Amino acid sequence: MSKLKTERKRLFEQITRKAIQEAVVNLVTRTGTRKVTMDQVAAEAGLSKGCLYIHFRSKKELLESVKTDRFKPLGDQLQEILNGSLTPNQKIESIVYRLFSYFDENRGLFRFLLEEREIAQSQVIRQKNSRYRNFVERIANVLDDGIASGLFRHMDSKKVASIFIEAMIAMTARRLLEEPPGPLDEDARLLIQVLFRGIALMHDLQ
Amino acid sequence: MSKLKTERKRLFEQITRKAIQEAVVNLVTRTGTRKVTMDQVAAEAGLSKGCLYIHFRSKKELLESVKTDRFKPLGDQLQEILNGSLTPNQKIESIVYRLFSYFDENRGLFRFLLEEREIAQSQVIRQKNSRYRNFVERIANVLDDGIASGLFRHMDSKKVASIFIEAMIAMTARRLLEEPPGPLDEDARLLIQVLFRGIALMHDLQ
Amino acid sequence: MSKLKTERKRLFEQITRKAIQEAVVNLVTRTGTRKVTMDQVAAEAGLSKGCLYIHFRSKKELLESVKTDRFKPLGDQLQEILNGSLTPNQKIESIVYRLFSYFDENRGLFRFLLEEREIAQSQVIRQKNSRYRNFVERIANVLDDGIASGLFRHMDSKKVASIFIEAMIAMTARRLLEEPPGPLDEDARLLIQVLFRGIALMHDLQ
Amino acid sequence: MSKLKTERKRLFEQITRKAIQEAVVNLVTRTGTRKVTMDQVAAEAGLSKGCLYIHFRSKKELLESVKTDRFKPLGDQLQEILNGSLTPNQKIESIVYRLFSYFDENRGLFRFLLEEREIAQSQVIRQKNSRYRNFVERIANVLDDGIASGLFRHMDSKKVASIFIEAMIAMTARRLLEEPPGPLDEDARLLIQVLFRGIALMHDLQ
DNA sequence: AATGAATGAGGTTTCATTCAT
DNA sequence: CATGAATGAAACCTCATTCAT
Numbered sequence: 001m002s003k004l005k006t007e008r009k010r011l012f013e014q015i016t017r018k019a020i021q022e023a024v025v026n027l028v029t030r031t032g033t034r035k036v037t038m039d040q041v042a043a044e045a046g047l048s049k050g051c052l053y054i055h056f057r058s059k060k061e062l063l064e065s066v067k068t069d070r071f072k073p074l075g076d077q078l079q080e081i082l083n084g085s086l087t088p089n090q091k092i093e094s095i096v097y098r099l100f101s102y103f104d105e106n107r108g109l110f111r112f113l114l115e116e117r118e119i120a121q122s123q124v125i126r127q128k129n130s131r132y133r134n135f136v137e138r139i140a141n142v143l144d145d146g147i148a149s150g151l152f153r154h155m156d157s158k159k160v161a162s163i164f165i166e167a168m169i170a171m172t173a174r175r176l177l178e179e180p181p182g183p184l185d186e187d188a189r190l191l192i193q194v195l196f197r198g199i200a201l202m203h204d205l206q
Numbered sequence: 207m208s209k210l211k212t213e214r215k216r217l218f219e220q221i222t223r224k225a226i227q228e229a230v231v232n233l234v235t236r237t238g239t240r241k242v243t244m245d246q247v248a249a250e251a252g253l254s255k256g257c258l259y260i261h262f263r264s265k266k267e268l269l270e271s272v273k274t275d276r277f278k279p280l281g282d283q284l285q286e287i288l289n290g291s292l293t294p295n296q297k298i299e300s301i302v303y304r305l306f307s308y309f310d311e312n313r314g315l316f317r318f319l320l321e322e323r324e325i326a327q328s329q330v331i332r333q334k335n336s337r338y339r340n341f342v343e344r345i346a347n348v349l350d351d352g353i354a355s356g357l358f359r360h361m362d363s364k365k366v367a368s369i370f371i372e373a374m375i376a377m378t379a380r381r382l383l384e385e386p387p388g389p390l391d392e393d394a395r396l397l398i399q400v401l402f403r404g405i406a407l408m409h410d411l412q
Numbered sequence: 413m414s415k416l417k418t419e420r421k422r423l424f425e426q427i428t429r430k431a432i433q434e435a436v437v438n439l440v441t442r443t444g445t446r447k448v449t450m451d452q453v454a455a456e457a458g459l460s461k462g463c464l465y466i467h468f469r470s471k472k473e474l475l476e477s478v479k480t481d482r483f484k485p486l487g488d489q490l491q492e493i494l495n496g497s498l499t500p501n502q503k504i505e506s507i508v509y510r511l512f513s514y515f516d517e518n519r520g521l522f523r524f525l526l527e528e529r530e531i532a533q534s535q536v537i538r539q540k541n542s543r544y545r546n547f548v549e550r551i552a553n554v555l556d557d558g559i560a561s562g563l564f565r566h567m568d569s570k571k572v573a574s575i576f577i578e579a580m581i582a583m584t585a586r587r588l589l590e591e592p593p594g595p596l597d598e599d600a601r602l603l604i605q606v607l608f609r610g611i612a613l614m615h616d617l618q
Numbered sequence: 619m620s621k622l623k624t625e626r627k628r629l630f631e632q633i634t635r636k637a638i639q640e641a642v643v644n645l646v647t648r649t650g651t652r653k654v655t656m657d658q659v660a661a662e663a664g665l666s667k668g669c670l671y672i673h674f675r676s677k678k679e680l681l682e683s684v685k686t687d688r689f690k691p692l693g694d695q696l697q698e699i700l701n702g703s704l705t706p707n708q709k710i711e712s713i714v715y716r717l718f719s720y721f722d723e724n725r726g727l728f729r730f731l732l733e734e735r736e737i738a739q740s741q742v743i744r745q746k747n748s749r750y751r752n753f754v755e756r757i758a759n760v761l762d763d764g765i766a767s768g769l770f771r772h773m774d775s776k777k778v779a780s781i782f783i784e785a786m787i788a789m790t791a792r793r794l795l796e797e798p799p800g801p802l803d804e805d806a807r808l809l810i811q812v813l814f815r816g817i818a819l820m821h822d823l824q
Numbered sequence: 825a826a827t828g829a830a831t832g833a834g835g836t837t838t839c840a841t842t843c844a845t
Numbered sequence: 846c847a848t849g850a851a852t853g854a855a856a857c858c859t860c861a862t863t864c865a866t
Contacts, residue, residue: 009849012850013850016850037834037835037836038836038837039834039836048851048852049836049853050837050838050839050851051850051851051852054849054850054851055850058837059835059837151406152405152406152407153403155396158380159380159393160405162377162379162380163373163376163400165376166372166373167373170369170371170372171365174364174365174368187365190361190365191369194361194369194401195400195404195405196404196406197403198401198403199352199359199361200295200357200358200359200402200403201357201358201359215825218825219825222825243859243860244861245860248828253827254826254828255827255828255829255861255862256826256827256828256829256862256864257825257827257828259861259863260825260826264861264862265860265861265862424846428846449839450839450840450841459847459848460848460849461840461841461848461850462841462842462847462849462850463846463847463848465840465841465842466847471840471841501818529732562819563819564817564818564819565817567808567811567817568808570792571792572808572812574788574789574791575785575789575809575812577788578784578787579781579784579785579788582780582781582785583777583780583781585780586777586780599777602773602774602777602778603781605771605816606781606813606816607816608818609816609818610812610815610816611761611764611770611773611813611814612707612769612771612814612815613768613769627829630829631829634829655856655857656856656857657855665831666832667831667858668830668831668832669829671857671858672829672830673829676857676858677856677857677858
């Protein structure tokens with residue numbers, strides 16, 4: 001009995017949390033990260049300002065929670081791919097498809113990704129920004145595997161990982177400017193081709 | 207006489223403007239675009255707050271002017287390359303070298319580049335952000351030239367231009383995390399290789 | 413039957429009230445009157461916030477009730493002394509002992525006493541603060557008795573009553589800074605000596 | 619020239635600071651420490667809220683500055699007495715006179731004194747409250763001198779110092795309840811008599 | 825042209841109190 | 846009777862901008 005009640009309450013709590021996070025995502029989608037104020041979040045969520053502070057200790061924590069919670073599914077999916085038994089180039093391919101389709105379905109989250117990335121550059125808070133750095137690291141590992149197994153050329157894997165990730169983001173950004181986004185398949189294939197084979201027709205360039 | 211006086215005044219004006227812009231760049235370098243206040247700019251420039259508003263109509267205009275003025279040299283250099291008579295792949299190469307060396311010498315400006323880029327994504331202000339879009343356009347033209355002359359494969363040139371630009375930025379970001387930045391030559395060559403030839407060793411992948 | 417039920421209910425009510433008041437006292441002891449919030453009271457009492465408002469109309473009423481209820485035993489004891497048949501100086505002595513030992517056993521309440529006293533000074537709420545004023549009045553009466561019976565010198569009894577009371581409080585404050593408080597006897601005797609005989613050795617001072 | 623200008627500016631600064639502090643004192647006098655909000659201070663001072671923060675970093679600093687600045691004259695005068703060449707009992711007497719006349723002229727500050735005192739009791743912030751503790755210490759020294767020179771009885775000088783100080787405050791509080799305060803001379807003499815000779819007529823009490 | 829105190833709108837956060845369950 | 850999420854008034858503080866000197 002008591003357990004049931006507690007369970008229901010927890011559910012309610014989760015619903016409101018989600019609603020608030022949803023409001024944040026909507027606002028960011030419409031107006032960018034910069035202009036998100038607690039007033040606006042409250043209005044968007046149809047709640048009072050004070051209520052936000054019941055569910056989140058501060059604005060910072062709220063924004064952080066949005067990123068953490070909303071990127072988790074994507075993170076998990078990518079992790080699954082990375083942990084899987086595909087070949088390195090299959091892994092790279094899968095990641096591109098996965099990422100594109102995720103942001104097709106979660107357009108609002110893309111802004112946060114850019115945010116993440118910018119902060120990633122800061123000398124000071126570099127430490128904390130583990131999500132982005134972590135991802136770079138993991139991609140680099142895949143590249144290293146590929147190099148070891150003779151699939152990829154020798155190269156500084158971390159730098160190429162960065163290139164790869166930013167290339168994906170660039171493509172996603174372009175996709176989201178189109179309404180609706182163009183065929184996922186085409187864009188994914190384009191990116192993969194460029195990444196694996198480059199843009200040059202003849203390969204005696206250098 | 208009067209002309210001379212006017213001339214001198216204009217010179218003074220220019221000096222103060224530069225000093226203020228310099229202050230902004232220093233601050234952004236240290237703390238990021240987000241946290242720059244007019245108070246801080248005034249303090250950094252050794253001027254009063256009111257004085258800033260004599261030389262710039264608003265904070266927004268000031269920041270805009272910093273971007274416009276400080277990126278102009280780079281823009282001009284890139285333009286020169288683009289207008290020149292090099293082959294498309296030589297142009298791409300030159301641009302990479304030029305960009306890397308520019309930010310090696312103007313570290314503080316990199317933050318602004320990231321800023322630019324983020325705004326670029328915004329649906330609302332897309333119109334105004336001509337600088338970034340313009341650059342994409344011009345790179346796309348080069349790629350089209352390359353495709354026409356049989357150097358590059360057929361592809362959506364705008365999308366690849368985006369990929370290229372973001373790849374450069376990614377590399378620059380990594381370079382600036384190192385202190386001092388690694389050898390320019392090496393990084394440039396890496397990026398160019400990846401761009402032109404891809405990362406795969408065997409090209410029968412797809 | 414119905415009576416019994418009502419009786420039991422009243423008992424429950426009393427228990428909860430006490431628990432809430434207890435929580436307030438604990439909090440005030442730890443952090444001072446200023447920072448007590450209804451949230452904290454609820455948490456400390458192991459109850460919900462809403463529940464507090466079933467038992468007390470408002471925060472103000474709650475705090476007031478704590479003072480009223482918790483100081484009542486002391487008030488009664490002092491009253492008993494005052495109404496008793498001791499000589500005026502014995503009464504004064506007894507009061508000192510009583511007060512010291514009360515706060516030794518109820519350290520948490522001392523903060524409230526200070527609170528009371530401060531409010532006592534306020535021109536606006538002077539009316540309401542009958543507890544403190546009442547006490548001054550009663551002590552003054554004892555002094556007047558002492559004067560009438562030739563035990564004490566002629567003096568403005570109300571002013572001296574104030575002096576006496578504040579001197580007791582000062583001593584209590586000092587006692588509570590020590591952990592554990594020094595010997596009650598010693599401190600009480602010191603205060604009484606100063607009060608009755610003054611600090612001077614020779615009495616031809618003035 | 620420039621010096622003159624700077625001088626004038628500093629003067630202006632001082633005037634505004636004083637005005638703000640004055641506003642605080644007025645508010646505290648009228649409504650107590652509790653209800654002082656920055657809004658009210660601004661209104662009372664006839665300034666905007668933002669302006670307060672030009673002159674004081676925070677509310678806490680403002681209140682602290684009021685205490686520090688406004689009690690300094692009194693502190694200096696008492697210090698002068700304490701450092702002087704009077705006998706211990708003359709020092710005690712002078713202090714009483716000085717304190718009474720100070721608060722007769724600065725009624726508004728008395729509330730702050732009570733504030734100080736309350737905080738003084740807190741176990742946690744005891745360290746910081748140097749003003750009150752310091753005063754106790756200095757009075758204790760005078761008492762020790764008096765004991766050494768055979769003027770005063772042997773006693774715990776710190777405890778008696780506390781008693782003495784609180785007795786003075788009690789008397790001041792009573793004085794300020796009267797409008798206008800009764801004759802200073804009379805009250806001072808009363809306190810001194812009680813302190814030096816006690817209230818008892820016959821001294822064979824204990 | 826330069827100053828910097830002053831402004832005021834707007835931001836984040838707190839907390840006593842209410843009310844549907 | 847008990848709960849605790851929700852409310853909303855108000856508190857503290859920031860900062861782009863103005864203006865008298």
